[in-house]
Amino acid sequence: AQKITQTQPGMFVQEKEAVTLDCTYDTSDQSYGLFWYKQPSSGEMIFLIYQGSYDEQNATEGRYSLNFQKARKSANLVISASQLGDSAMYFCAMRENTGNQFYFGTGTSLTVIP
Amino acid sequence: ETGVTQTPRHLVMGMTNKKSLKCEQHLGHNAMYWYKQSAKKPLELMFVYNFKEQTENNSVPSRFSPECPNSSHLFLHLHTLQPEDSALYLCASSQDSGRGRGYSPLHFGNGTRLTVT
Numbered sequence: 001a002q003k004i005t006q007t008q009p010g011m012f013v014q015e016k017e018a019v020t021l022d023c024t025y026d027t028s029d030q031s032y033g034l035f036w037y038k039q040p041s042s043g044e045m046i047f048l049i050y051q052g053s054y055d056e057q058n059a060t061e062g063r064y065s066l067n068f069q070k071a072r073k074s075a076n077l078v079i080s081a082s083q084l085g086d087s088a089m090y091f092c093a094m095r096e097n098t099g100n101q102f103y104f105g106t107g108t109s110l111t112v113i114p
Numbered sequence: 115e116t117g118v119t120q121t122p123r124h125l126v127m128g129m130t131n132k133k134s135l136k137c138e139q140h141l142g143h144n145a146m147y148w149y150k151q152s153a154k155k156p157l158e159l160m161f162v163y164n165f166k167e168q169t170e171n172n173s174v175p176s177r178f179s180p181e182c183p184n185s186s187h188l189f190l191h192l193h194t195l196q197p198e199d200s201a202l203y204l205c206a207s208s209q210d211s212g213r214g215r216g217y218s219p220l221h222f223g224n225g226t227r228l229t230v231t
Binding site: 004032033035037042043044045046047050052091093095099100101102103104105106107 | 145147154155156157159162164169170202204206210216217219220221222223224225227
């Protein structure tokens with residue numbers, strides 16, 4: 001079974017609008033961490049935001065927020081006030097309590113339309 | 115100096131060549147990783163080193179050989195590669211703290227775009 005599922009291969013959003021990128025995960029660990037990364041066309045993977053499984057509040061970092069719904073095992077990324085520079089691939093990832101591995105989804109390609 | 119530096123940025127090699135990818139991290143992290151990114155696939159973990167010791171080897175073919183001489187440097191030695199090995203190879207580092215104190219993110223380099231001809 002997939003550890004991380006991103007069901008939206010491509011998304012479009014109007015500049016200055018908000019957009020939600022979906023991510024669901026699968027783990028039996030009680031303790032785990034969830035991450036979102038941005039990968040522009042240049043290739044580097046940029047860390048955006050982190051949510052711990054025991055964190056009671058949703059994480060926020062500037063225009064990024066993580067809508068964490070533990071019971072549904074979802075960790076959606078919300079980008080507010082989209083900018084043209086937000087056009088990129090976005091990857092959801094998880095690290096479990098056991099092992100050293102980070103599991104990544106297949107990514108969502110976001111295009112911001114002027 | 116950026117956090118994680120990878121060289122070269124681009125590499126074209128024939129199937130009989132031997133080459134090496136280099137990664138250096140300036141973040142004081144204790145874990146380093148090699149990932150392979152192919153089109154339309156999730157990132158594939160290849161190797162993990164924790165305090166210079168290899169802790170993961172994800173069934174990677176022996177034509178890929180990692181080396182971690184210290185916790186700041188990581189190499190990936192390549193020999194007799196196949197065209198399907200063409201991909202973006204990403205190096206990353208993290209601070210592997212004890213469980214229960216949160217999880218540190220991976221910090222990636224810019225990657226090496228490898229083409230095998």
